[in-house]
Amino acid sequence: MSSAILVLEDGTVFEGDAYGAVGETFGEAVFSTGMTGYQETLTDPSYHRQVVAMTAPHVGNTGWNDEDDESSKIWVAGYVVRDPARRPSNWRSTRSLEAELDRQGIVGISGIDTRALTRHLRERGAMKAGISSLHADPATLLAKVREQAPMTGANLLADVSVKENYVIPAKGARRYTVAALDLGIKSNTPRRMAERGIEVHVLPAGSSIEDVLAVNPDAVFLSNGPGDPATADTQVELTRAVLDRNIPLFGICLGNQILGRALGFGTYKLKYGHRGINQPVMDRTTGKVEVTAHNHGFAVDAPLEGVAETPYGRVEVSHVCLNDNVVEGLRLLDRPAFSVQYHPEAAAGPHDADYLFDRLVELIEGARNNA
Structure with missing residues (x-):
């Protein structure tokens, strides 16, 4: 050896x-x-x-x-x-x-x-x-x-993203269509959506709003991914274009940070980050504590208490890490959008946060009923 x-x-x-x-x-x-x-x-x-x-x-x-x-x-x-x-x-x-x-x-x-x-x-x-x-x-x-170059300032999305669109069909009857921006998407994410009747169109990280609209989506999904969210300007602008059109939006991990930036919040690098499958997070909308899977070295700098006013209406921190009070989720109160910093699709478990894909379905249904 x-x-x-x-x-x-x-x-x-x-x-x-x-x-x-x-x-x-x-x-x-x-x-x-x-x-x-x-x-x-x-x-x-x-x-x-x-x-x-x-x-x-x-x-x-x-x-x-x-x-x-x-x-x-x-x-x-x-x-x-x-x-x-x-x-x-x-x-x-x-x-x-x-x-x-x-x-x-x-x-x-x-x-x-x-x-x-x-x-x-x-x-x-x-x-x-x-x-x-x-x-x-x-x-x-x-x-x-x-x-070696530091992780701060690193834009790695072109390294990990798909180059061309592909589709994961819904299991059973197709009920909805979601445009998923691939920033480093994991296989289990579209799989969890497909199980809920969602046809997932996975798009390259550099996609434009025109590329997204071409799919005629019921919602847009922003995936996890590597690197510094402060470099994801293209994706932030796309997110703002989605919010401008009131298209339902759900983001996880890097997607949470991109939504945060689109709303006007900053991001910062954590001292050593959260990585693993045993991180306690409180869902403030229910008061329940979830054991969750994490992989992030950056976080959103949003106010933990109260409701923040943004160009897209009122926003609140919906989830928080109980170890260190890091922002773990955002929820818009005036538009159909939410995000979490962790991984509800965690294939190896835990599955406490799997309900978030049901919330995506509820968001789509709510937008349809209000149309």
């Missing part, structure tokens, strides 16, 4: 074993608190250009299959685990996690103290990092790490 090193931007070094492909890689070091669902995490386009450390000590136990991918490839820049499974043990597994990482050229490291790494990132914040199983000189790798 080859040795490997992980070097953080601040000069911290971790020594371990090569895991996955042998090579060198760079990205933003972040941690995910999920104990399951690593295949969905790895294939989530929102993790593009990030080196993901798993806080769960045992990773790879269920191997890899061909059904659970959330996109066409692994998107993480690098992968960090403490104690990888020696062999997978699951009836759906067709190969090991390490074999798939190697097949797709994903450089990783194992055998390091991921708890220490996680505590370091919580204290110092997410930062640039590099993994190398080619060279063992930390100084050389550190110099390369510091040359």
